[in-house]
Amino acid sequence: MSNTVSLRIKSPIDGYSKITDYEVVGRAGGKWEQQSPPQNAFDGDISTVYDDQAGGRCGIKMSEPQKITAFRFQSGAGYEERMPGCVFRVSNDGVNYTAVYTISSVKPNGEWDYVYLDDLDAGARELLENNSFTYFDFYGENYAPIAELDVYTNSEEESETCLAVTDDSGNELTSAGDAAAAAHINITVSVSSNDSGKELTMYAAQYDENGILISIDVFNKIKDGDKKETDIFPNCERIALYLWDADQAPVIDAIELN
Structure with a gap:
């Protein structure tokens, strides 16, 4: 028998659990990076940024390996055109990283860009579906400031379909x-x-x-x-x-x- 139900509306990231137990990592040695360090991308303030300089990175080292199922980010105000080509990566040793997503376009500062497993290419999606990782970071070559980055895993809460x-x-x-x-x-x-x-x-x-x-x-x-x-x-x-x-x-x- 068909079961008619009412529409349940939720925000795009509902059903996922934000990873909060981590240490901020990244490069902070450059001139601009010293003024705008990696911590700025995780402070909840979209007016502050991590300035990647050239070849810079900011990310998190999780307390234990996690399956990454989604993430979202915001670009720095006025620098959105520098974001395409920057990548998000995973690692288990903090030295050898694998790129899983390359930015092609971004929304203006103040709006979140959401990335789910379904948005990744087949190889990256399979990698994240079948493995847990300790490190997740943003890496750029374009002097592309990133304002905020949130990383998610599967929610442990029971949910209705x-x-x-x-x-x-x-x-x-x-x-x-x-x-x-x-x-x-x-x-x-x-x-x-x-x-x-x-x-x-x-x-x-x-x-x-x-x-x-x-x-x-x-x-x-x-x-x-x-x-x-x-x-x-x-x-x-x-x-x-x-x-x-x-x-x-x-x-x-x-x-x-x-």
Whole structure:
């Protein structure tokens, strides 16, 4: 029997646990780095920055190895154009690092850039899914100040299976009108322990004012924490989201934004 549920809205990083037990590490020997040290990227103040100079880095050494499942960052105000090409890396000895994500573009200071496992290339995603790491850092060659960096692992809290719908800035969307105005939506999946072993498929269907289907996107092999994007048609009047298991049994059936 289909189970109709109401939409649960949450911020893009809900369902993850922020890593807080760490030591700030990085290079602080350069002229600009002495004035703007690595600690500035972890002080909760977007007006202070770590100035990477050339070949500088700032990051964290965790108290024990952790699986990195997401991170977010903000660029320094006025220096956003210097961020593309900078990378985020992982290590277990603080000497040998592996790059897992290269910045291609950033939002302006004051807005978070979110990176999830699904945003990584296949090799980096597999590396983080199957291994724990002690170090995570930001590395740049472009004199690119970074204002803030938060690193996340899986949440230990039990959560219900739900779909969160936001725009690119993380604003909650509760209606098809809001979604159409945003041009496209981000759908983040949070899977409870009851559904974590299932192979799930998500459908995002759009309907016009007459109830005629105008678009449907299908996302296969959905996992906890996956984030998917869907472009919204201007004449969309209703959006229906479905999450089904491999036997076509609804896990979440008929979440609607009207």
